[in-house]
Amino acid sequence: MVGAGKTYRLGRIFGRDGRTMVLPVDHGLMLGRISGLEDPVAMTRSAIEAGCDGLLMSAGLVRATAEFFAERTSPARLLTVDTLFWDDQDAATAASSVVASIRTAARLGVDAVKLLMAWDFPAVQRTATAARIARVVEEADRWEIPVMVEPVTLRETSRERAAELTVDAARIATELGADILKVAYPGKPELLAALVAESRLPVVILGGPRVSTIADLVEVVDEALGAGASGIVIGRQVWQRPPAERAAVMRALVELVHGRVSAAAALEGLASVA
DSSP: OOOHHHHHHHHHHSOTTSOEEEEEOOTHHHHOSOTTOSOHHHHHHHHHHHTOSEEEEOHHHHHHTGGGGOSTTOOEEEEEOEEEEEETTEEEEEEEEEOSOHHHHHHHTOSEEEEEEEOSSOHHHHHHHHHHHHHHHHHHHHHTOOEEEEEEOSSOOOHHHHHHHHHHHHHHHHHHTOSEEEEEOOSOHHHHHHHHHHHOSOEEEEOOSSOSOHHHHHHHHHHHHHTTOOEEEOOHHHHTSOHHHHHHHHHHHHHHHTTSSOHHHHHHHHTTTO
């Protein structure tokens, strides 16, 4: 049975329709100064103005933007609590570490924490990753803070194999006690539908590098929602677009996620900025 604290926090992340549009602005924690997110404070303000349901943030950014969220109607905040660095030439050097505690998350008043689950690494790293997630889940449960787990592949070049690894990792994350799964769209709606049904958890879709057109982005989001996704956590596909497009794309995705417009209507509304 989900406790009162976790129920409250999940209710801030997901609307009454069970869906959410979260803008991640935590990329600097792992990627440093990344194009499009040079000023994450300004991007946070833009996301709030566009009506995003939540933001995925680092502890430093949560502190720097506290005044933006000191209102009853402010969006949810999800705290990224770990980071990962690795050497492309030697996967054995991959090292992930928790950089913010659950106690810090509670003190900052965030609504959830997020952990990366890189799964295309040697067994020793995967074992350590599973143990790290289990420890965070156990501690978060004491505070009734939901845990979002993000199973990803970082080195795998085969899309089919990457999807297979991601789905397997998502199942393991479920077994470890995740409350929300954040995954790349596996490319097949039936595969996503199976993941949603089997995990019995909210599954949200990540965006990844900015590679698609607006039409491609809307199509993928619409297809994922149709397959049972509970929303999206998409950043680079939004804020790496030209400045004139960003706010319009954010607003359109919020409307699409919550079923207030169709994919066709969303694209029609974006035609003037695309």
